[in-house]
Amino acid sequence: MSHAIDDTRAKRTVFILVLAQAFLGAQMPMIFTIGGLAGQSLTTNACFATLPISLIVVGSMLAATPLSAIMQKYGRRVGFFVGSAGGALGGAIGAYGLYLNSFYVFLLGSLLTGIYMSAQGFYRFAAADTASDDFRPKAISYVMAGGLASAIIGPQLVKVTSDAMVIPFLGTYLGVILINVIGSALFLFINIPKPQAPSADSPKGRSRLELLKTPRIAVAVICAMVSYALMNLVMTSTPLAVVGCGFEQNSAADVVSAHVLAMFVPSFFTGHLIARFGVEKIMATGLVILAAAGAVGLQGVELENFFIALILLGVGWNFGFIGATTMLAGAHEPSERGRMQGLNDLIVFGGVTVASLASGGLMNCSGGDAQTGWTSVNLAMAPFLMLAGASLIWLMFRPKDA
Numbered sequence: 001m002s003h004a005i006d007d008t009r010a011k012r013t014v015f016i017l018v019l020a021q022a023f024l025g026a027q028m029p030m031i032f033t034i035g036g037l038a039g040q041s042l043t044t045n046a047c048f049a050t051l052p053i054s055l056i057v058v059g060s061m062l063a064a065t066p067l068s069a070i071m072q073k074y075g076r077r078v079g080f081f082v083g084s085a086g087g088a089l090g091g092a093i094g095a096y097g098l099y100l101n102s103f104y105v106f107l108l109g110s111l112l113t114g115i116y117m118s119a120q121g122f123y124r125f126a127a128a129d130t131a132s133d134d135f136r137p138k139a140i141s142y143v144m145a146g147g148l149a150s151a152i153i154g155p156q157l158v159k160v161t162s163d164a165m166v167i168p169f170l171g172t173y174l175g176v177i178l179i180n181v182i183g184s185a186l187f188l189f190i191n192i193p194k195p196q197a198p199s200a201d202s203p204k205g206r207s208r209l210e211l212l213k214t215p216r217i218a219v220a221v222i223c224a225m226v227s228y229a230l231m232n233l234v235m236t237s238t239p240l241a242v243v244g245c246g247f248e249q250n251s252a253a254d255v256v257s258a259h260v261l262a263m264f265v266p267s268f269f270t271g272h273l274i275a276r277f278g279v280e281k282i283m284a285t286g287l288v289i290l291a292a293a294g295a296v297g298l299q300g301v302e303l304e305n306f307f308i309a310l311i312l313l314g315v316g317w318n319f320g321f322i323g324a325t326t327m328l329a330g331a332h333e334p335s336e337r338g339r340m341q342g343l344n345d346l347i348v349f350g351g352v353t354v355a356s357l358a359s360g361g362l363m364n365c366s367g368g369d370a371q372t373g374w375t376s377v378n379l380a381m382a383p384f385l386m387l388a389g390a391s392l393i394w395l396m397f398r399p400k401d402a
Helices: 002-042 051-074 076-100 104-120 122-131 136-145 147-161 172-190 209-211 214-242 249-264 267-277 278-298 303-329 332-365 370-379 382-394
Strands: none
Touching: 002 051, 002 104, 002 122, 002 147, 002 172, 002 214, 002 249, 002 267, 051 076, 051 104, 051 303, 051 332, 051 370, 076 104, 076 122, 076 172, 104 122, 104 147, 104 172, 122 147, 122 303, 122 332, 136 147, 136 249, 136 267, 147 172, 147 249, 172 278, 209 214, 209 332, 214 249, 214 278, 214 332, 214 370, 214 382, 249 303, 267 278, 267 303, 278 303, 278 370, 278 382, 303 332, 332 370
């Protein structure tokens, strides 16, 4: 009976978080579609074109631990409001940077946008807070599925807003401000109890080092980091590669839209697949699909290659990241939630930061043309896929009693 009560509350929470993922989440494909192009228009060195996107990830990494601590102490609602405020402020400063034609002001706005990106990453954990063990993977999966709407809304808003004003992309960043201001009202309806403050004699839980030494936690963190970092590595370069290979900016937006759809459409059944086949098998499938994305990307730079590679990239990320999140959510105690989830996102977005910083350099500075740069980006996936695959194989063949 208690599970029924918990899942009633969990389903209500999931519904609100799906709406937040759909509406507030639209700002991420918007920014990722035009961030590199806007950066390229502001900087004199093409190697730094994707630095604005990289700084969003840096901001997300830096915000992960403080946001997790805020949510542990004051509840999810307060943390999510802080995230939306960061997104609105980042959008405003980014717009001001475009108005001034200042690359450095634009970079500051990107850094603050990372606060929203970090908060959005906690939606998946919030979905699991009040869910039963059976409903948990489905709750996480459904919330991630909310990104399906953002995949449609975001790139279409880019088409409408990017050239709506005299200064290119300014209208897009003004739209980001409105999205955060309006969308944050959803969190008024969130009803997730704050974690109880530990009493003097309550268990303290494992330290961060002890948590990371736990095999299932270590593998979950590695696979989440690799899945997200490789997705970001390739996606960040995609608009530059598409435009650089002679296609229109709208074609780049369509490719990104197809990619983000592929990231979230599988979420309608990923949770059910995890429940049926086990989390390890779904994570392994995700890594294989990511490898297939890189293989397709290496086959050529026709528009269909970009579409197929980015669709595979989205599906692979979905299986790998949702699987890793599910594994992690079941591997720590509630008292360890704030400590572990903040640490996980710090490590994950640390890896994403490195990938994002590398993306622009590989794309623009590893060869003489866009095709050579795109090849370098896809080849860079291989060693990290081997790392994640090896860790998962080690866990799957590890004696159960260990």
